[in-house]
Amino acid sequence: MGDRMLIRGGRPLSGAITAQGAKNAALPVMASALLLRGRRLTLERVPDLKDIHTMANLLRHLGAGIEFENGRMTIDVPDDLKWETPAELVRKMRASSLVLGPLVARCGKAVLPLPGGCAIGSRPIDFHLRGLARMGAEIDLEQGSVHARTSGLSATRISLDFPSVGATENMLMTAALTPGESVIENAAREPEISNLAQALRAMGTYVEGDGTGTITIRGSRELGSATVRIIPDRIEASTYLLAALMTRGEVTINDINTEYLAALLSKLDDAGVICDVSPYSVTLRGADQNWRGVTLTTSPYPGFPTDVQPQIMAALCMAEGTSVIHESVFDSRYVHVAEFRRMGGKIDIQGNTVVVIGVSKLIGAEVRASDLRAGAALIIMGLAADGQTEIHELKHIWRGYENLMEKMTSLGADIEIEPGSEIDE
Numbered sequence: 329m330g331d332r333m334l335i336r337g338g339r340p341l342s343g344a345i346t347a348q349g350a351k352n353a354a355l356p357v358m359a360s361a362l363l364l365r366g367r368r369l370t371l372e373r374v375p376d377l378k379d380i381h382t383m384a385n386l387l388r389h390l391g392a393g394i395e396f397e398n399g400r401m402t403i404d405v406p407d408d409l410k411w412e413t414p415a416e417l418v419r420k421m422r423a424s425s426l427v428l429g430p431l432v433a434r435c436g437k438a439v440l441p442l443p444g445g446c447a448i449g450s451r452p453i454d455f456h457l458r459g460l461a462r463m464g465a466e467i468d469l470e471q472g473s474v475h476a477r478t479s480g481l482s483a484t485r486i487s488l489d490f491p492s493v494g495a496t497e498n499m500l501m502t503a504a505l506t507p508g509e510s511v512i513e514n515a516a517r518e519p520e521i522s523n524l525a526q527a528l529r530a531m532g533t534y535v536e537g538d539g540t541g542t543i544t545i546r547g548s549r550e551l552g553s554a555t556v557r558i559i560p561d562r563i564e565a566s567t568y569l570l571a572a573l574m575t576r577g578e579v580t581i582n583d584i585n586t587e588y589l590a591a592l593l594s595k596l597d598d599a600g601v602i603c604d605v606s607p608y609s610v611t612l613r614g615a616d617q618n619w620r621g622v623t624l625t626t627s628p629y630p631g632f633p634t635d636v637q638p639q640i641m642a643a644l645c646m647a648e649g650t651s652v653i654h655e656s657v658f659d660s661r662y663v664h665v666a667e668f669r670r671m672g673g674k675i676d677i678q679g680n681t682v683v684v685i686g687v688s689k690l691i692g693a694e695v696r697a698s699d700l701r702a703g704a705a706l707i708i709m710g711l712a713a714d715g716q717t718e719i720h721e722l723k724h725i726w727r728g729y730e731n732l733m734e735k736m737t738s739l740g741a742d743i744e745i746e747p748g749s750e751i752d753e
């Protein structure tokens with residue numbers, strides 16, 4: 329058996345924490361280093377997480393030299409790069425697909441085994457492949473791997489069928505090394521896209537329109553060394569705010585851009601929970617707080633983030649009245665519901681919609697973290713439940729939350745890890 333997390337619930341969280349750097353911004357910015365030739369990309373505020381190490385190992389395998397200490401990462405990219413990615417790394421993380429565009433643009437070819445990641449519905453990469461094909465890459469699927477090659481890409485106008493975050497990032501990076509003007513329409517508008525655009529601009533690319541649905545890129549054959557600071561992690565911050573609410577505590581998140589939290593803060597407002605918000609910090613006071621059930625639909629930014637859906641569902645399990653959640657970004661992102669029910673959550677699923685009937689009490693139980701955000705939501709449930717909660721399969725949680733045990737303990741949570749008898753990879 330692997331490691332287990334033991335939580336004795338019922339203690340209000342209280343105190344202040346600093347937001348980590350955003351995992352989902354750091355990963356594409358790291359991949360963008362592959363566009364360089366004999367140059368260095370420096371990243372600041374990089375969170376120390378399993379997914380970050382997986383991406384670093386993937387880049388090392390391709391030939392990059394990487395140093396990572398105290399949130400600062402340098403990536404030195406040689407003239408020659410390998411262009412075949414190893415299945416054992418790629419299958420660990422879906423974001424590995426972000427190296428595809430840069431490799432094709434830089435080496436003229438790439439091999440990528442179909443990536444893995446969280447078990448949340450079918451997650452194809454057809455938009456990425458269609459975009460690359462439109463820019464002039466030949467794409468074949470052979471034995472479970474994507475083989476892409478080109479004798480030269482051309483700048484083009486691409487309209488995505490859905491504002492996919494990963495496909496927008498892949499196109500943005502590919503276009504940066506393709507001379508001429510490319511335009512991405514129906515592009516994703518997430519702040520993490522703007523962080524990548526900022527990195528590309530620092531390397532010398534003209535990028536305009538990030539943060540809107542139409543991004544224009546003027547690419548060039550050679551990019552320069554650059555330094556970029558990773559933005560704060562809005563999903564981590566949201567998780568701690570919801571934990572503060574659920575435990576009726578008081579938590580401040582510092583060094584966060586609260587604009588990124590607008591969808592959550594407005595939903596909390598609907599539920600009757602008012603936070604104290606300034607541009608770079610937010611405090612949620614949950615003491616004596618009752619909150620009402622709400623209706624919400626997840627959607628691409630600036631809509632309500634799918635990555636906070638399991639955590640808000642946890643909070644809504646203890647709301648007054650009924651909530652309705654509709655998941656519009658992923659199919660089958662409700663694996664956590666069965667675990668919530670074990671803890672006393674009253675939840676009904678119908679297709680991509682769930683109905684949550686608020687209860688006044690949750691009970692600790694033995695549960696399994698099926699994916700990263702489901703795991704985070706189970707921690708929130710455990711912190712609020714009566715008695716002890718035991719969470720298994722922690723490996724998913726370490727993919728996204730830096731210093732979770734230290735941060736939770738500093739806020740007063742009664743939480744510990746009981747080492748398992750085997751290594752929990």
Ligand code: UD1
Pocket residue numbers: 351352353355422423450451452453454455456457490491492493494495520634635657658659
């Ligand atoms: C990114 C985030 C992930 C988040 C998601 C949605 C990273 C590293 N991960 O994932 O945490 O949950 O955005 O906000 O940034 N789709 C296709 N074909 C494609 C690409 C996507 O059908 O080629 C579908 C997906 O199956 C999904 C939807 O589009 O239903 C959105 O996916 P996408 O925005 O691409 O998510 P990721 O970039 O994988």
